[in-house]
Amino acid sequence: MTNSINEFEDADLFLVTGSNTTAQHPLIGSRIINAKERGAKLLLIDPRAIQFAQFADLHLRQNIGTDVAVLNGMMNIIIEENLYDRTFVEERTEGFDQLKSVTSRYTPRVVERISGISAADLEKAARMYATSDKAMLVYCMGITQHTTGTDNVKSCANLAMLTGHIGRPSTGVNPLRGQNNVQGACDMGALPNVYSGYQPVTDTAIKKKFEDAWGVQVLDDKVGLTVTEMMIAVRKEEIKSLYIMGENPMMSDPDTSHIDHALSHLEFLVVQDIFLSETAAKADVVLPAASFAEKEGTFTNTERRVQISKKAVPPPGLARPDWEIICEVSRLAGYAMDYTSPADIMREINTLTPSYAGITYRRLEQSYGIQWPCPNEEHPGTPYLHRDRFTKGRGTFLPCDFKPVAEVPDEEYDFLLTTGRIYYHYHTGTMTRRISILEREAPVPMIEINPEDAKRLSIKNNDTVEITSRRGVIKARAEVTGRVPRKVVFSTFHFHEAPVNLLTNPALDPLAKIPEYKGCAVKVRRCV
Amino acid sequence: MARTPSICPFCGCGCEFYLASHGGRVVGIEPSPSNPVNKGMLCAKGWNAYEFIHSPDRLTKPLVRKHGTLVESSWEEALKTVAGKLTEIKSQYGPRALAFLSSAKVTNEENYLFMKMARAVFGTNNVDHCARL
Amino acid sequence: MKTIAKKDVKALLSLWTKEYHVLAPCRTARGDFIFADFSEESFTLDYKKPPLPPKSVFLPHTEVIFTVENGQFKETVTAHNVVLFGIRSCDMMGILQCTSFMTRDRNDIYYSTKNAMARTVVMACPGPQNETCFCTTTFSGPVAHKGFDLLFYDMGESFIIQTGSKRGEDILMSGPLSDIDNAVARRKIEAFTKQAVENIPVVDEITEAMTRLESGNVDEKIWEHFGQKCIVCGGCAFVCPTCTCFNVYDHESSPGHGIRARAWDACLYGGFTREASGHNPRATQASRLQRRHEHKLLYYNDTDVQGGLCGCVGCGRCSDYCPVRIGTLEVAKALVSN
Secondary structure (H helix, E strand, C coil): CCCCHHHHHHCCEEEEECCCHHHHCHHHHHHHHHHHHCCCEEEEECCCCCHHHHCCCEEECCCCCCHHHHHHHHHHHHHHCCCCCHHHHHHHEECHHHHHHHHCCCCHHHHHHHHCCCHHHHHHHHHHHHHCCCEEEEECHHHHCCCCHHHHHHHHHHHHHHCCCCCCCCCCEEECCCCCCHHHHHHCCCCCCEEHHHEECCCHHHHHHHHHHHCCCCCCCCCCCCHHHHHHHHHCCCCCEEEEECCCHHHHCCCHHHHHHHHHHCCEEEEEECECCCCHHHCCEEEEECCHHHCCEEEECCCCEEEEECCCCCCCCCCECHHHHHHHHHHHCCCCCCCCCHHHHHHHHHHHCHHHCCCCHHHHHCCCCEECCCCCCCCCCCCCCCCCCECCECEECCCCCCCCCCCCCCCCCCEEEEEECCCCCCCCCCCHHHCHHHHHHCCCCEEEECHHHHHHCCCCCCCEEEEECCCCEEEEEEEECCCCCCCEEEEECCCCCCCHHHCCEEEECCCCCCEECCCEEEEEEECC | CEEEEEECCCCCCCCEEEEEEECCEEEEEEECCCCCCCCCCCCHHHHCCCHHHHCCCECCCCEEEECCEEEECCHHHHHHHHHHHHHHHHHHHCHHHEEEECCCCCCHHHHHHHHHHHHHHCCCCCEECHHHC | CEEEEHHHHHHHHHHHCCCCEEEEEEECCCCCEEEEECCCCCECCCCCCCCCCCHHHHCCCEEEEEEEECCEEEECCCCCCEEEEEEEHHHHHHHHHHHHHHHCCCCCHHHHHHHHCEEEEEECCCCCCCCCCCHHHHCCCCCCCCCCCEEEEECCCEEEEEECCHHHHHHCCCCCCEECCHHHHHHHHHHHHHHHHHHCCCCHHHHHHHHHHHHCCCCCHHHHHHHHHCCCCCHHHHCCCCCCCEEEEEEEEECCEEEEEEEECCCCCHHHCCCCCCCCCCCCHHHHHHHHHHHHHCHHHHCCCCCCCCCCCCCCHHHHCCCCCCCHHHHHHHHHCC
């Protein structure tokens, strides 16, 4: 997020797209509901009628995967009607002419044909966003999990820059992070192209800095593989061994029968986890890890706030904290790691990671966290980014053209399946499905289907239905609901009984390598 | 009854709560009243984040596959197997034959160490996590 | 009566820790006020009401109620000699409500054993403790009327201590205390109470909401409005001093071995009333909210714990800790607004 959670309390308008905020980030969703009551506006762009739809001043239900067209259409109107922030565009950005030339092709009529959103609604939305003083753009995986995910994100950024809704409190582009330390995992360089603090592995000076600090000469200056590319490389037998810590690709990755097949190709699979997940069951060695309650460490939330978490109880049996296990493996592989505590590791992070330099345990113990960038121990942290300038200087408009989803429905596979989470469960369900109350609230896999489609297919509430894609088939119970539009079904990846990722399309965004979880072609029938 | 500050293990909001514990078991959750993120509030997942900690399904011993099945082992055996096998594959096929998947659920320190292990110990940039999933 | 200088309270609590598990207000390094094991470093007399009410001591958020070994079950009743220091009058009333419920037709031994081993030391409120509390409306404060073992009145530099039971007297047998003339103390207490009551005005909306609920003169749309925005966290039940509903769960570690535990449940979760058939008599969030608030403001009238009043002690927590502001206060105001 460029801005902070508490800034939601002062915004005039929220543009929420691809985020079921009350279900997935409830303590942010609640702030938007409260803001609505004090008079703020809510503009929702989402194919599904989520809880927010009841509060939205305007809800645009675009066809799945048409976000670029919708956002371009809004920008076209904003430019045409001269509603953009001329000063901001002139002083802080570059590439406006290219943006104008690309977006000018997205007239309301063109956008209506692509997205199904009426010209009148699109105009209303564009004006609402552009003319608000403090507008926060909020998005989540509904924007990113597409083969055009990068284009969607760029288009969100273009829209915010065009209207000057960035670099001030209660504005900004605010992607909500879905896991409690997904921000931290990125910040710490658990990525194939960067070390901690997003320092590129291809930069010679950076490489030298880490080699000196770590006392090695072996650092690779070529970018490694992303998780989705790893699975392909495994199938090609280019990767022989996979060491997985606390992840469950057998449930979370697209087209899981291929993942299953790939993992069987490995010479050696190590899984370090708190449960024998679907993935751990396939491992050669399983290492029992401590849960969040059984160790100390820091987590970084969606607003870049680094917070400390302490050990409350001992781990069960012989389970050990992940950091201790990593130290042991490294030591046995011939590289000494002699950290005595997570605080000890943080000291090294402070010295090697400029954005975390001032985030020390001493400070964290006595505060409710510090938001990076925090370059030194005197720095108070950074509630919102890009105040006076963008990191690179001027913000460049990166206009994109609309491209449809990779797998469009046809006569046989005539529905689009879109996937996500529900309120009561989290990710692959390894934790929440072991919580009785949450399991009681959502005990079985459901598939949402529109009443008109259900009627045509003779499907009633709670009927067992079969959903088939070109890659697999699952069975789930029908929830007949107007929450989904016609010709769209929605399901979740929480349930091993109905692993929806057997169906999803492994087609990737070319840059971010994110799979298209939000749209693949399926057919639906009632089981008899 | 001890109270230990902790961060909710689910979404990215980063709500803080105290884990109440007694005799090595978590017996409750109390949201931090003053943390600016959650101000004494939680969602249904946060309020109920205690039960899985003591699930009987928790892994309590290292497991090593022998003759096709996973059997309980000592830490020494499991760790030696991991370090030995990774070193062997690295020397036989080169560091890029190894890949490491880190986690969006473990701490910053653990993510840092894991990527350091992939890069400094085993010489590969094939390290990622499921931010995209 | 006894008095104690404020600066000596720590010493008194330290003394109690020799025999009791003392739970007292503390300020954490970060600045949170919570009730935790007494420690000289974190103890404070300048505190706010913590999110969890004292019911959490007698009915923990989750607790093992029996273990099974070789197919044989064994009850696990855990209890300690506890002193609860510094709870507020509303919370004392909350304990009485819970105890009444948990012992009325059947004795919940897990609860009552812990309750029986606890000493309660109430801190009378000189004024509202949060913007949302209304104990003078619910007859539950600012000064406790019953149930307490000791009651502290803040007199500036010192406290006057009123004893409410033999057990209260017993824990005052030693410590840095002085005597005060009973008549003088009573006058001071009377003045304190008069001022405190003035400082906490009666919230007419609460009483009027109760009347309206009783007469059925309620706009049903109110429940739909609140139901629409409820994010179903369950927090209102968890922070409520009088909510006692729990769910049970089993952890089977191997055949014939395991535990059964119970855990707080919330009537605002849909599954709370869903029947095995799948039918749910309270099918919507609106109907769940309606029932919850009727329960707090209407249905409790037969019990006599709180002067025959209701299931709400006016602590204000449900307003303070509801992410979307659906507390008793907000609901009552909405009920009487048309």
